[in-house]
Amino acid sequence: MKFSITDQLKFSEISQDFNPIHCDEILSRRYIFGEPIVHGTNAMIFAIKEWSKLSDSPFFIDKLKCIFRKPIFLNKKITTKIENINNSIKITLIQEHEIKVKILMEVSATKHHYFDMNNNDLYTNKSPIELSLDDLKNYSGKVDCSLNISLAEKYYSKEFVHKIGCDKLAEILGYSRIIGMHAPGLNSIFSQLTFHKNTHHSNLISYEVNSIDKRFNIINIKSDGPNFSACLKAFYRPPKVKQKTIEEIKNYILVNEFKDHRALIIGASRGLGEITAKCLGCGGASLQLTYAKGMQDIIDVSNAILGINNQNVSFLKLDITKSNEIDFNDIKQFKPTHVFYYATPFIFSGSKNKFSREKYNKFRLYYLDAFEILVKNLSELNKNIKILYPSSIAIDEEPADMLEYTLAKKEGEELCLKLEKKYPNLKILCPRLPRLYTDQTVSLTSVKNEDPIQILDIIRSMSNRD
Amino acid sequence: MSSSDIEKSLKEIVIDVLDIEDIDGFNLYEDSKIDDFPEWDSLAHINIITQIESIYGFRFSLDEVESFNSIKDIIKSICSKI
Numbered sequence: 001m002k003f004s005i006t007d008q009l010k011f012s013e014i015s016q017d018f019n020p021i022h023c024d025e026i027l028s029r030r031y032i033f034g035e036p037i038v039h040g041t042n043a044m045i046f047a048i049k050e051w052s053k054l055s056d057s058p059f060f061i062d063k064l065k066c067i068f069r070k071p072i073f074l075n076k077k078i079t080t081k082i083e084n085i086n087n088s089i090k091i092t093l094i095q096e097h098e099i100k101v102k103i104l105m106e107v108s109a110t111k112h113h114y115f116d117m118n119n120n121d122l123y124t125n126k127s128p129i130e131l132s133l134d135d136l137k138n139y140s141g142k143v144d145c146s147l148n149i150s151l152a153e154k155y156y157s158k159e160f161v162h163k164i165g166c167d168k169l170a171e172i173l174g175y176s177r178i179i180g181m182h183a184p185g186l187n188s189i190f191s192q193l194t195f196h197k198n199t200h201h202s203n204l205i206s207y208e209v210n211s212i213d214k215r216f217n218i219i220n221i222k223s224d225g226p227n228f229s230a231c232l233k234a235f236y237r238p239p240k241v242k243q244k245t246i247e248e249i250k251n252y253i254l255v256n257e258f259k260d261h262r263a264l265i266i267g268a269s270r271g272l273g274e275i276t277a278k279c280l281g282c283g284g285a286s287l288q289l290t291y292a293k294g295m296q297d298i299i300d301v302s303n304a305i306l307g308i309n310n311q312n313v314s315f316l317k318l319d320i321t322k323s324n325e326i327d328f329n330d331i332k333q334f335k336p337t338h339v340f341y342y343a344t345p346f347i348f349s350g351s352k353n354k355f356s357r358e359k360y361n362k363f364r365l366y367y368l369d370a371f372e373i374l375v376k377n378l379s380e381l382n383k384n385i386k387i388l389y390p391s392s393i394a395i396d397e398e399p400a401d402m403l404e405y406t407l408a409k410k411e412g413e414e415l416c417l418k419l420e421k422k423y424p425n426l427k428i429l430c431p432r433l434p435r436l437y438t439d440q441t442v443s444l445t446s447v448k449n450e451d452p453i454q455i456l457d458i459i460r461s462m463s464n465r466d
Numbered sequence: 467m468s469s470s471d472i473e474k475s476l477k478e479i480v481i482d483v484l485d486i487e488d489i490d491g492f493n494l495y496e497d498s499k500i501d502d503f504p505e506w507d508s509l510a511h512i513n514i515i516t517q518i519e520s521i522y523g524f525r526f527s528l529d530e531v532e533s534f535n536s537i538k539d540i541i542k543s544i545c546s547k548i
Contacts, residue, residue: 069485070509092485099485215528216512352504400501445508446528 001046001078003038008074011042014151015173018126019180019188021237026293030240030270030439032189033071034346040068040190041176043078043101045169047091049160050080058163060110061228065194066103098351112165129185133212133236136219139183140208145170145226171225174205179234183209184219187237189444191218195230202226217444238442243271244453246304249278252456258283258463264331266290266320266374267342269297271438272390275452276340277313279459281305286312288334292319292343321365323373332381338462339378339387341371347440352401363408368415379423386462389416389430396432431458467548469496472541475521480506483513498537522548 008023017039020027028036044066052059072078072095081092085104093101131139147170153161161169179190205225212219217236223229258280265280267273268289277289278301287305291298298315305313316330320343345362371389378385391413394406416428435441437449477494484505486492500506506514515531518540524547534540 067513102485213516215531216516218512218516352501352507354504401507443508445512446532 001050001080002076003042003072003074003078005036005074007042008036008038010151010155011039014148014155015039015041015176015180017041017173017176017180019128019186021189022180026296027240029293029346030297032237032442032444033073034349034440036074038072038074039176039180040066040072040101041172041193043068043072043093044103044193045156045172047080047093047101047103048105048164049156051082051089051091052160052163054082057109058112058165059107060112060165060197061168061195062106062108063196064103064105065192066101067192068101068190070098070100071189072100096351096356097354110165112162112167125181127186128181128188129183130187130239131183131185133214133217133219136183136209136212136236138209140206141178141182142204142206143174143177143182145174145203145205147173168227171205171227174225175223175230175232178205178207178221178223179232183207183221184234184236187239189235189237190232191235192233193230195228197227198224198229200224200226207232215446235444237444241271241437241439241442243274243438244278246278246282246308249275249453250282250308252453253279253282256284258285258459261285261338261463262288262334262336263338263340264288264290264334264336265340265342266318267292267344268301268315268340269294271342271440272433272436272452272455273340273342274301275455276342276459277301278304279453279456280338281310281313282308284310285338287314288331288336289313289315290318290320291315292317320370320374323370328374328377331377335381335383336378336385337383339374339385341374341387341389343370344440347405348402348443350401350404355403360404360408363404364411367408367412371412372415372419375419375423375426375428379426382425384425384427387426387428388458388462389413389428391430391432393432393434429458429462433458469541469545472544473537476518476537476540476544479514479517479521483510483517494537496536496538496541500535500537518544524548 012018012023021031022036022039025036076095078093078095083090088104088106091103092099147166149166152169175193179188203226205223207221207223210220210222219234219236221232261280263280263285265273265277268277269291277287281287289298289302302313302315318326343366345366349359391409394402395410398406413430416430420428434450436452438452441449473496480494481489481492515526519525522544530543
């Protein structure tokens with residue numbers, strides 16, 4: 001079993017949970033997992049479907065507890081483990097040797113009645129509500145329990161929809177919609193679902209925020225629907241990080257401080273690249289910005305710099321990992337004096353004390369292979385260029401869940417020394433930066449991130465370096 | 467409740483949250499460090515803490531939760547609250 005982005009979109013249509021963390025490849029790269037993740041509810045339904053293949057009979061879920069332990073990523077194989085424990089069924093979903101979802105349920109044999117619930121036009125809003133933690137206090141609402149049966153049958157199979165019962169499936173899908181679209185809405189991660197049989201004469205699921213644990217940003221919701229009473233637990237996901245505005249950054253910069261700089265910034269659409277671009281832009285530098293995916297983000301950065309009357313800014317799409325496809329002429333024609341290399345995959349992808357060759361190779365691709373090709377091309381300009389290759393204090397700290405990252409960064413530092421020797425016209429600075437507040441470093445749990453404006457000290461030190 | 471009773475109940479919670487399959491072969495001692503358990507990541511930490519809280523009926527402060535490095539730290543904190 002595997003989920004693709006097409007599966008995500010299909011499930012979004014069926015469940016009406018259009019949260020971008022599941023179905024927007026561009027936006028989700030700015031959220032906590034750096035890429036789209038599978039709707040937990042969809043993974044759970046597929047797990048139940050796997051179990052349901054063991055029998056031809058329709059069933060009623062009397063009781064269920066599902067823990068969404070870790071995010072399931074797209075296009076990676078998921079295995080299902082089914083066990084019978086006393087009167088319960090335990091289903092475990094495993095991806096890359098890690099337990100991602102654990103389900104415990106009790107079922108009984110039943111006959112389902114088909115309801116007239118085939119309404120295709122109930123929902124019109126595909127944008128999730130954005131609420132703060134304070135807004136969520138005592139928040140309540142209702143969601144409709146309808147289902148586009150033909151879509152559901154096409155996606156899950158007619159046989160499965162018949163076995164689970166279309167009204168029960170609709171109610172379970174409603175839980176995904178409550179979390180992803182209503183409460184917490186946009187900034188949500190579904191963490192746990194428990195429900196049990198409890199009949200209510202209504203075609204609506206009513207829900208209410210029961211408690212909020214501000215220590216861990218956990219929201220507990222109670223809900224009642226036609227067939228079940230449920231408890232839903234979700235994390236309040238940190239929103240995408242907004243860096244300082246150009247107006248704020250102006251206060252740190254002297255007029256024309258960087259006017260002699262021609263700066264190429266690889267990965268300028270967000271994070272440290274965005275801050276660097278704004279700092280240099282405020283100081284009058286000529287800028288060539290690159291982005292890999294976030295075109296709207298780079299337009300926003302570029303417009304902010306144009307807005308302070310610095311007209312010397314341009315941007316280009318450049319996926320540094322596809323070095324063979326890059327025409328370096330644009331960069332060579334720009335003739336940079338300074339280069340800032342912020343290209344990186346998602347950093348916090350590792351598992352504690354487990355080394356993944358695949359993840360390590362991905363870091364190497366960005367931090368070694370692509371960087372070396374860029375530097376080789378820059379050396380052909382035969383002029384003095386100063387390059388910032390940001391390293392990390394993670395190399396000193398060696399966190400157990402960042403083995404692949406720290407090893408690749410360490411090798412990157414060694415590569416910088418070799419490249420400096422090989423190309424004497426290039427000066428490469430690789431400071432070990434602390435954990436700075438960017439999309440990459442936000443966490444569900446509380447962590448200390450420093451202000452990324454401190455990159456300005458490094459930019460200034462590059463200006464002063466011979 | 468003695469500290470060995472707390473250690474026993476903590477072991478049950480950890481086995482449940484971390485989905486330890488080899489229960490007989492799973493060792494959790496007072497001196498065990500949290501870092502000794504590969505599956506004990508930050509999310510598992512929150513689940514273990516909230517499960518302890520629901521069983522014992524009290525709440526840890528965030529400072530306490532962040533200061534736990536070993537089983538001993540957790541047991542000591544539970545003992546001070548019951």
